[in-house]
Amino acid sequence: MTGCGGDEASSPAGLELQVVAPDAVLRELGEPCAGGQPFLYAHATAPYSVADAAGKVVVRGELPEGEAMAAFNHDPGVERVPTFCGFTVHADVAASGRYTLRLGESAPREFGFKDGKAMVVLN
Amino acid sequence: MLGTTALLVAGCGGAGYDGGRDSLPGPVPDDVTFAAVESTAVAPPFSLKLLDGSSLDVTTLWRDRPVVVFFLASWCSRCATQQETFKPIIERYGDAVGFVGVAGSDKAEALKTWVADHEVSYPVGIDPDLATWRRYAVRTPPAVAVVAPGGKLMRGWPGGATAEELEAALAEVVRD
Numbered sequence: 360m361t362g363c364g365g366d367e368a369s370s371p372a373g374l375e376l377q378v379v380a381p382d383a384v385l386r387e388l389g390e391p392c393a394g395g396q397p398f399l400y401a402h403a404t405a406p407y408s409v410a411d412a413a414g415k416v417v418v419r420g421e422l423p424e425g426e427a428m429a430a431f432n433h434d435p436g437v438e439r440v441p442t443f444c445g446f447t448v449h450a451d452v453a454a455s456g457r458y459t460l461r462l463g464e465s466a467p468r469e470f471g472f473k474d475g476k477a478m479v480v481l482n
Numbered sequence: 483m484l485g486t487t488a489l490l491v492a493g494c495g496g497a498g499y500d501g502g503r504d505s506l507p508g509p510v511p512d513d514v515t516f517a518a519v520e521s522t523a524v525a526p527p528f529s530l531k532l533l534d535g536s537s538l539d540v541t542t543l544w545r546d547r548p549v550v551v552f553f554l555a556s557w558c559s560r561c562a563t564q565q566e567t568f569k570p571i572i573e574r575y576g577d578a579v580g581f582v583g584v585a586g587s588d589k590a591e592a593l594k595t596w597v598a599d600h601e602v603s604y605p606v607g608i609d610p611d612l613a614t615w616r617r618y619a620v621r622t623p624p625a626v627a628v629v630a631p632g633g634k635l636m637r638g639w640p641g642g643a644t645a646e647e648l649e650a651a652l653a654e655v656v657r658d
Binding site for chain 2: 382384385386387390391393395396399400402403404405424439444
């Protein structure tokens with residue numbers, strides 16, 4: 360993630376934003392993934408931006424590889440299970456602010472951080 | 483001598499990996515036969531506009547040989563791994579097995595670069611409205627399907643196929 364407001368070398372983690380494509384695709388947990396239909400726009404190298412409450416873009420970046428995460432809190436006992444595809448990015452921005460994520464064909468999604476983390480589920 | 487020349491031309495990249503009509507397989511070798519398959523599922527027929535602008539009715543490919551249908555995208559990192567598993571299989575089976583790439587949610591220029599970079603030696607086109615992806619129940623790339631000679635759907639692998647899985651499916655049908 361290429362942040363506009365910080366040096367990743369001095370703040371390697373920053374705040375953590377997880378972008379989730381709720382695609383319910385059968386995958387092995389933890390395997391690399393891109394969003395399945397209708398979230399094909401969510402994939403590694405897809406450009407995204409984060410704007411602050413005033414509408415100023417504070418972060419621009421490209422999504423990293425996604426990682427398959429369990430869609431349900433239930434173990435069906437098979438290798439391939441219903442999953443969502445989650446992308447984890449880091450941002451050097453103020454933790455207290457409200458932000459808007461813009462990614463592909465998804466409607467802009469507002470979010471805020473809590474305990475240094477935030478999750479945005481695409482729609 | 484002719485074989486050596488053909489290999490040299492095909493191995494130079496560029497025009498050899500353009501995903502167009504020139505990458506269609508030749509006639510099925512005379513010494514290859516195919517076993518009947520038990521599947522009753524009919525593979526959804528489809529046509530594809532290839533990367534060189536020509537059109538391909540894919541049913542003409544599986545009329546007389548099995549065909550591996552690869553659902554891919556240039557932005558799909560796992561598709562590169564899948565392509566690597568194809569290469570020895572393509573070399574082993576030659577014109578006895580057809581391959582075709584069906585890209586979705588992609589742009590022609592990016593796909594052309596991907597095809598050249600990954601030495602894709604078979605025809606590739608874009609499924610512009612994902613209609614073919616839907617007919618094969620493809621949600622995300624990579625995905626692979628094998629169609630038997632005559633058009634019966636043999637196997638499908640959402641998430642991609644291992645070399646062993648693909649070899650096993652082709653060994654069921656190719657007699658050489």
